Amino acid sequence: MNTTNNSIWEGLKARFETFKNWLIRYSKIVLPVILVACVALTIVIAVQANKRKVEQEETVVAPEQNTDEDGAALTVPEVPLEKDAVPGINELFDTYYKAMVEGDTDTMEKLVYYMDATEILRAAETSKYIDAYPPLEVYTKTGPKEGTYIAYVYAELKFHDYDKPIPGMRTYYVCTNEDGELYINEDGEESDNELHYMREIQLQGDVIDLNNKAAEAYNKMVVDDPQLADFLLELRQEIEKNVGEALARAEQSEEPEEGAEEETPEETGEEAPAEVVTKVKTTDVVNIRTSDSETADKLGKAAVGDEFELLEEKGNGWSKIKYDGSEAYIKSEYLEPSETMAASDVEQTGEDEEDTQEQADNSEDSTTVTGTVTVKENVRIRSGASETSDKIATAYMGEKLDVIMKQADGWTKIKYNGKTAYVKSDFVE
Numbered sequence: 001m002n003t004t005n006n007s008i009w010e011g012l013k014a015r016f017e018t019f020k021n022w023l024i025r026y027s028k029i030v031l032p033v034i035l036v037a038c039v040a041l042t043i044v045i046a047v048q049a050n051k052r053k054v055e056q057e058e059t060v061v062a063p064e065q066n067t068d069e070d071g072a073a074l075t076v077p078e079v080p081l082e083k084d085a086v087p088g089i090n091e092l093f094d095t096y097y098k099a100m101v102e103g104d105t106d107t108m109e110k111l112v113y114y115m116d117a118t119e120i121l122r123a124a125e126t127s128k129y130i131d132a133y134p135p136l137e138v139y140t141k142t143g144p145k146e147g148t149y150i151a152y153v154y155a156e157l158k159f160h161d162y163d164k165p166i167p168g169m170r171t172y173y174v175c176t177n178e179d180g181e182l183y184i185n186e187d188g189e190e191s192d193n194e195l196h197y198m199r200e201i202q203l204q205g206d207v208i209d210l211n212n213k214a215a216e217a218y219n220k221m222v223v224d225d226p227q228l229a230d231f232l233l234e235l236r237q238e239i240e241k242n243v244g245e246a247l248a249r250a251e252q253s254e255e256p257e258e259g260a261e262e263e264t265p266e267e268t269g270e271e272a273p274a275e276v277v278t279k280v281k282t283t284d285v286v287n288i289r290t291s292d293s294e295t296a297d298k299l300g301k302a303a304v305g306d307e308f309e310l311l312e313e314k315g316n317g318w319s320k321i322k323y324d325g326s327e328a329y330i331k332s333e334y335l336e337p338s339e340t341m342a343a344s345d346v347e348q349t350g351e352d353e354e355d356t357q358e359q360a361d362n363s364e365d366s367t368t369v370t371g372t373v374t375v376k377e378n379v380r381i382r383s384g385a386s387e388t389s390d391k392i393a394t395a396y397m398g399e400k401l402d403v404i405m406k407q408a409d410g411w412t413k414i415k416y417n418g419k420t421a422y423v424k425s426d427f428v429e
Contacts, residue, residue: 076200081139081210086149089174090138092182093153097136103127112184113175117250117295118417121243129235131158134165139210140174144197147176148185152210162231166221169214171396173198188381188393195394198378202397211398233371236402244418251291279339280319281307286334288390290419292318297417299328299383300390307338324383324390373412375399379427385411392421401428 084090092111099107103124109115115123137154151172156165175185190198201207222228282302289296292314300323302308308321308330319332375395382389385407393416395401401423404413412425 076197077142078204079141081141081152081206083137083139086140086182088182089140089149089151090136092174092184093136093138093151093172096184097133097153097155101127101130101133112186114187116297116417117291117293118243118247118297120295121246122239122417125239125242125246129160129239131160133157141201141204141207143173143175144194145175149174150198150201152207154210154214159235162228164221166228166232167214167217169211169398171202171398173396186393188391190394195378195380198396202377214398236372240402240415240418247418277310277313277337277340279307279337280310280321280335281305281338282330282334283336284334286330288321288323288328288330290328292316292320292329296329297392297419299323299392302330302334310335370405371403372400373403373414373428375401375423375427376429377427379423381414381416381421381423383421385409385413385422389422392416395423403428 096108096111099105099111100123105115105120105124108123109120133155139152139154140149143149151174152169153172154167154169156167158165173185173190174182176182202211282304284304286302288299288302290299291297308323310319311322311327312320313332314320317332318329319335321328321330375397377397379395381392381395381401383392384390402415404415404420406412406425410425411422412428414421414423
């Protein structure tokens, strides 16, 4: 056995010695051939790797797309921010900010669609506290529809009673009307696809950098002067207080003078109605508003056939209804009776319920603001803490909202246009 193994080993050793002698003898020929083979193999591996890389790049998903309401593709492009790039947009904001400083609400109403009565009062009140603003920095990206833009305006406003201009960045949705004129769209009626588009734009790197620029400048001022945040909070509270008082005065001016007595059925010679209308339904699509005015805030829209409890039919062409647990108004011409009740029964039940609801509404509207939150992403402002509640407006990234409280159900209760409203807590900080 050992003899056999030794013989095999000796044989292999002899062959190795023979190969080594041959390799030494012909090394000038063999080694270059081996080198060329290795280089060729390396080239083949590199080409295959590059080919796989190209194939992977060709299969990368195209820019994110969504669909608009008509089913057409809605592309979110990766294009850089442009400064002073859209003809007319700088003039639009120069005019708007000048009107804001001067309290020229007529001009602001022409540039913004749409401003309700509360916003007009707030603009007029805010102008009393602003001294001036320096030249604006206006950046834009293409909007979700043709002729629309997402605009970012960096401004440093100089307020009374504060010696330094305060930096801030605000996002605007700019559209083009039928005459080719630019306007600021704040109607809060953007579709979910438009909001998705704007949200994706806000998450692009250059937009984040731009917003960080304003945030860093503001935060530095707060660090250098800790009283700045208190100054701004007190300023907002004072403005809201003055706006609320102005609205109250406007409502009181519409009420009948004290001491005026209504004529009774006996005085007029008419018989008292045996029944009164307690519920009404809509005969057409119509806006539901916060008060009996076409400039009042929109709470939502009623479809044909929607039914509401009628609280009062006013003599000015409006009807007060119960909507989402509170009072609202609809033009009477778009309503028809759907349920009646004996007058005596209405007196027994209706008055107590209305008084209770009025007390609840007054308590809610007087809720104290506890601070502010900043919008992280575009978000709907709704009338209730539910995604099915009516849309009141849209809050854009960077906007500050007066907060009442953060709820455990994932919603944040805010004060918006003097009323209680709600936003999803995930979108504010």
